Every structure is written in structure tokens, then in C-alpha cells.
Amino acid sequence: MKTFLKLKFGHFVLGTLVVALTLGACQRNFLDLRTQGEYNIDNYPFPGGAGPYDQFINGAYSDLRNFDVTVQAFVGITNIRSDDADKGSTPSDGATLQEMDAFTMTPANGLINGFWLGHFRLISSANFILDRIKNDPNPNTAPSLKIDAEAQAKFFRAYAYFMMVRSFGAVPIIDSVTTGTVGSTNVPRSAPSLVYAFIENDLRFAAANLLQKSAYDRRFIGRITAGAANGLLAKVYLTQGKWAQAQAAADLVMKSGEYDLSVSYRDIFEEAGENSRESILEVQATADAANPTIFGSQYSQVQGVRGAGDWNLGWGFNVPSTALDAAYEPNDPRKARTILYSGGTSLYGEAVPAGLPNPRYNNKVSSPRSRQTQVNSRSAFWNNVRLLRYADVVLMYAEASNEIGGTQNTTDALAALNSIRARARRGAVAGTLPDVTTRDQTLLRDAIHFERRIEFAMEHERFFDLVRWGTVAVVMQNHGKAFVPNKHELLPVPQVQRDLSRGVLTQNPGY
Template sequence: MKRLIPIILSLSMTAVLYVSCTDSFLETTNQNNVNSESFYQTADDAVASVNSAYAMLQAHGLWGRSIFFLLDFAGEEVGTTANTQGPPLQLLNHTYTSSGNTHITTPWSNLYDMISKANSTILNVSEMEEMDAGLRDRVVAEAHFLRGLGYFYINAIYGGGPLRTADNLDEIHLPRSSAEEIWTQVENDLEAAYQVLPRKGEYSDADVGRATSGAARALLGKAHLYQEEWSEAETQFQAVIDSEVYHLISAEEFGGDPVAAMRSNHAPEVDNNDEAVFEVQFAAGTGFGWETDGTGLNETSIRPQEYGVNGFAFYNAVPATDLIEAYEDDDPRLEAFYFGPNSTYQGEPYPFEEDGWAWKKYQKTDEAEQSESDANMDVIRYADVLLMMAEARIQQGAVADGVDYINQVRRRADPSGAILPDRVTTDPSEAMDFLIHERRVELSGEQTRFFDLVRWGLAAEELGTFQNGKHEVFPVPQEEINANTEISQDDQNPGY
């Protein structure tokens, strides 16, 4: 008899909704014996319901910890230290299996936890007829965004999974749906979301960080891009660009200093700036929750500790040598994104000769990292949108247009053009080479590289132990196969 595990719970089965607190729209909510009849009574209940779905983004298996281990290590953006061991090494060497690697199993369960909470919100809040219609529709749209985001990662990481919606919440066991079926759900959810959600800047200060129409369109464009639906992707990216509510944070905003401008995108003290399209919100003060099942209150990310400076953090990862070598000489992004030979740390010269390069993205520079961080984590930012737009244009033959989008990102990094001159080409293959380079050096450590290499067909070439036909996706966790009567070993991804 199979053991039932709580990876796809509905809200009515959840004893406690954990959502976040302090400096943003999330606040701690404790609902004992929650069910749809007793809970969904007021506008506050509706907001608390969708907040519980947002809170899963902070979970141990997602941006709290495992997502960056899973994708940064599998994409070989990191190098090892004496402290690197266990599951991260398996990811780096592609020696993982369907069980035993927490950075593969917990994202699956936490993504489905988020999807379940979004489903409950959609099902119940949409029926709250006495609630203010504008707020009700916005909350439901936020839930559609979060469900679309969850299924986006189920597809990108695992190549498909059970398709649970508000229409089949009562069915515990569901078969595995195809990637194509999941992509259709992603598209439907994000289309429903962007038509209702406010634009960036239209939320009150207390609600900054919630999903926006721009975030939904950017993610929808990314979903189309991953399916090589270039025209559809371009349409969504163009809408984000035309909204004129996002821009690349420029040197002019920081006294002519491009390093300070780029640093601001990942500095713990700067959240939700004008380049941020969607960030996972974190706030210090509650400690990091080590629970892997999606329960427990977790406000903070552990990434800065894991990737921190030697002697002041766990120091489990450093920038990969070939990542650093990929930058053009004197690229200002080297100083913006990493501790290097010209850096300072805690007011002193960084010990580059002893320790080599270290991650600066999401790290403090003036004090040592503690066991918790309030640095928001990027899911999509405007530089990513511009580079995805570049790819969509190049793939449709509009090479000059595509290269111009690449150059916008380069000019922000080096306004003078003396270090990073504009790219010039009419050749689609060369333009794609420029694009591949630019995405690597601009978006390092932001969990895009592995997916990019897989969809470009370059993973086996760039990643030393990657096997074509196997490692494009990660295994469905064995716990899911054991627990779900509608899934068997025959449904496992090839090679696992």
C-alpha cells in the first residue's frame, strides 16, 4: 500500500497557513482547522489565502535555499570549496538519482504546495460575491500568476508533473501530464493574470512586491521563449517594454558609477527597484526555517551564508573559474557582481590573493553575513527581459534589432563603450553567440544558465558531465512515484 505524502494539499487540509511578515505585504497568519466554509468570509481571509501561496516562494525548497543550489550547481556557475559536499556536489557532477538529493525533491514538493494554495484561492475567493469585486479579482489574478509560476518551474525543472487545478482539488492521485499540457496551463494562468493585475507602481506601499501585469507578461514571454514560439514571446516582451515602468538602473542614477548602479540590483538594502520585474520578498528578523516540507515560518534566505566570503559564512560555493574568465577584460560587472582584486569587505581590502573570487551578488559588503538575509531574490529583472527580447528578434531574422537590445545591457555596464563596445553583426549565428555570452555574464547566479544551455542544445558541450537525453530535466522524486497511485516508474524521466 502506498504511503500518502502531503505534497499537493488543498487549503482545507492545511492546519496552518504560514506567510511572512515585517516589511512588506506579508504578515504572519495562523488559521487552525482552516476550511472553505469557516475561513473564506472576509477580504482579509482572501488576502491571507493568496499570501500563503506567496509564502511558499520563501520556502527551503525554493528561493529560501534549494533553487539556487539546484540550478547554479547543475549549470556549473559555481566552483567548489573545501566545504562543498553531498547533494550540491551531486548536482555539479550530475550524479544525482531520483531520491536522496534534497535540492531535487524539496523544490517539487514546495512548488506543488504553492500550486495547491493558489488553487484554493482561485476556487474559494472567486465565489466571494460580497467582497469588493476589484480586490477579489486582483487576489484571484495573483493566484493565477503564482500557479503559472509554479507550473513554469515544474516544466523547466522536471519536464512535467501532475496537473492539479481548482477543478480537481479533491482528487489525491493524478497522472503525470505532458510538458505540452503544462505549458498550456502556464499560458492560460498568466494570460488570466496579466489582464487583471495592476502595473508596477500601482500598488500601495504596503503591497509592493506582489505580482504585476508586467511580471505576468514577462513570465508568459519566457514560457513562449522556452517553447521557441518567438513571435508570441516578442509580443509579451514588447508589452513589458512599452509599459515604460521598468528601466535598467543606470550610472547616472549613481553619480556616474555603473558599478554602484549594477550593485544596487542585488544589494540587500535595495528591494523592488525599477529594474525588478518580480522578486521573492525576504525580511530579516525571524531566522531561517530549515523545514523542508513547506511548513514553518521562513522570512529569510540562506543564500548569502551559503555563498559568502571565506571565514565569514558557510562558504559552500565560489564563482566558477570559467565564469570569471568569460568576462571581457575590465568588464565593470566583475566588480559589481564579485569580490575580486579591487574589492573591499567590511572596510578592509578583500583578501583576493588568499581566497580568490567570491560572490558579491546578494551579499553584504560592510559586515559579515548572519544566518539569515533579507536580500530579495530576482526571478525576472528588466535586463533579462531585454536579453530575451533580443533572442526572440534574432530568431525571427531581425538581427540588428536583437543586437541593439544586447547593446542596451552592455551600455549600462559601460556607458563609455571603451571597455564594452557595441556589438555589430548581421549574421544570426554570431548574434546568438553575442546573446549567449551576454546572458551568461549579466545573469550569473540568477538561475538562468542551466535552462539556457539546455534549450540552446549546448549543455553537453558546456557542462562536463552532462548526458544528452537524460540531464535536460531532473528526475521526478521517487517519493512522488511511491505515493501517487496514478504514477509508476514508467512515468519517470529517461535515464533515471
């Protein structure tokens, strides 16, 4: 069971900070940090007796696990839109998610508006930290503390903008604290190329000034590291087709000695697998009988089995599709970790009732009944959200190496790809998931793309991968979805934000 100390970073906001930070696109303050937990500004145990920005940094970690950032809209936007998942639950439930599944979303979709607001709230939290550093009234604050805080803040800002630019395309760049009344500051959208350049600058600073995972006190497990910055930077480069830069950033993570593939695929998604050597970036969550929800995340709840009694575990959204079910190679152990079948048996030997609303559920968010009894909750608020795993970095390295081409890069790509398959087939029957041997660039590209689908099934990669590969329209249409090319790659800009901006915010094509 996770300890109270373990979750200091990301779960305890020590002061209530309310600043009217507006974009001309907000009905409530972007920075809306509520006091949570037992500590306050007077008794918070700063590491080594120092840490004047920690209370504000903690607010940003709290924003990262906010419902609008990494819960329901996140699941819909990153996974339900893809061919790997369907909306799930019942036909009458979750209309805004159904719109994403069917590609009928409009600018009035409330989840999309929440997603926009949640990420700009995280951006504003980061900007507030940077403003505190810049205007620190204490002349004795150590420069090292300022740099560390700045690096964390810029990572948060970069993460939020990366999610925004992939989801909406052009978005407003806000790089400082803005005060005023709602609607008083209307900032136009910046071209994606400018947003990506902004993200890269923030992540390069974070990567250069944060320490590696093992250098930080274990009491603050889950905090942002140099590995997280370089790993996210690799994905930013990969998304833009900057293959050499992506390869180099991924290589830094792989050679850091901080991460490996030693954790079994099944254990990655157990509580015991949280913050393991597979973990590069996780949203931290915890729960106990006294606090079953307040310090947790609803990420697992929105995807849990929708049933009755002991099997009423959640809302039943984000269920594996028939296409995903059929995609696995024979005997691939990852399938059992990923798909829970109605009428089957759980990973923990429990009989799953037949006749549930959906035939399949996301098994990566499941927990044993004994844990639910211990916490007096069936909604698994204690599960962390895995945002970046080491396997992702390894496959990014493989993809970038193959795209660069050449004898050595092809060799490196094969080695990286096959290391993922070797981990996946541990304990399986002989002949399962044989090594890929082709050196043909096109065939190897297809193999890497396929491996990404299976390795990260029901996580948060598939739709964005399809978009950057340029195959999203064909795949979605073949899957029976009403996907319109040059429209549905992006979400609509929320109409309420456009109205509040007095027309400054333009709409994406087709909406």
C-alpha cells in the first residue's frame, strides 16, 4: 500500500491561490488550486529545510491529475477516438464521449471544453510558478532552488501545450501571468510550428536542469525528472518527423541507466509496478479507507466494469474494440493484461459475471477485490495514471532509427523492437512473438507500428500515432467510423471559448 509520504509531490496543495488568469477563453480562473491534505505553508517539510516554491509546484502536480486533464476527456480524446476502443457503458450514457467515438463532436461538446480549460489551468499554474521565481522577494533563495522549480514548471507547461497542439492544432501561447477580468485578454492562436518550438525550448531547459530519477529523495517519488523531460522531448520530435533529434533524445533516456524492461508486462499495471523501472512519468494517486477518493484519480473509475454488486466497479467507458481483440498475435500474454472478458476469469482468479453491458473491459485498470475491500471502494482511485513508459521510449528509438535508415540504424531499430517483444513473451509457450528479422525499411516500419499498437493498447497513444503516421482516415473509415479527412484529425475549438474571446479565437476547418 502506498504511504502518505510518497505522495507529497502531486497531491498536496498547501495554499489556496486564486489569480484571475484569462485567455479571453475561460469561464473560471485557469488557476483554481484548492487546499488539500494535512500540511500547510507553515509545517510543510521542505527537503533539507528549503523549497520556497514547493507549495506552488504541488498545485501543478495536483492539476495534472485533475478530471479535465487526465480522466474522462483524456480517455475519450486519446483512445475512444481510435480503432482500439469503443465508448462502452450503455447507449444512453455518456453522450459527449459517444460523439468522440462516432466523430460527431461539435464545438458545444462539454468534455472538449473541460479539456481545453484543464490544460490552460495547468499552463497558468506553471506560469504562476515562473512568476514567483522571477519576483521572489527573498534575496537569499538559492539559485539551485530557482532553477529546479523553473525546470519543473516548464515541463508542466510543455506537457500541457503538447496535449493541446496535438488535439486542437493552433492554440494561444501564454508564457506569463496575465491578470484581469474574464474576457479582458484575448490572445489569438499561434501556428502549430510556433507551439512546437515553444514546447521544445521548455523541455530542453527541463532536461538540462532536472536530475535523474535516482538522484531525488524517495519520499518525493513521482516528481518530474530529466528522464521524463528527454522522453517527452523525444515524442515531441517524433510527432514532427524530426527523426535524428527524436533518436538522440530517446537514446539519452535509454543510456541513463535509470530505466529498463525488467518489470513484467502484467506487473506494470499493478500497484506494485507503480514508479518502477518501467515508469518515466506517472500521475500519482493514493487511497485508503479513511480517504478513499480525495487523493486519488477517477481515471480507473471511468473505465471500470459497469455491473452490479461487487462488480459495479465504474462507469464502463473505453472498452476494447472487436478490432483490437482480433489484432493480437497467437498466445501474446499482453492480451490477458489488456482485455477483461464478460463471463471470463480475472487476473486474480475471480469469476467475471456474464451478461455485463459490454463484452470487454480495459484490464489495465483492474484491481483485486481484496484491495477494494481494504479501501472500502470499488472505483480504484488509488491507481496511478501511466503517461510515459520506458517501452514507449524504446519503440520511439526504434521508429526514429528505422526512418533515418542505414545499416547501423536498422540494426539498432531491430534490437530495440525485439527487446519489447522479448519482454512481452516471457513465460509464454515456445515460439510466441518471434523476433522480427526483416531489414526492409517499409516492412520494419509496419512491424514497429504494429508493436506500438499492441504494447500501448488501451493507453493513450493509438489515435495520435495514427494521425502522425498519416493513416488515421483510412484506418478509421475501415473501422466503420464517420471520419472526415482534414477535419477530424483535430478537435473543434470550444464555442464557449470563442464567444468569450469575442471572435479572436478562430475555428478549426469543418466545424
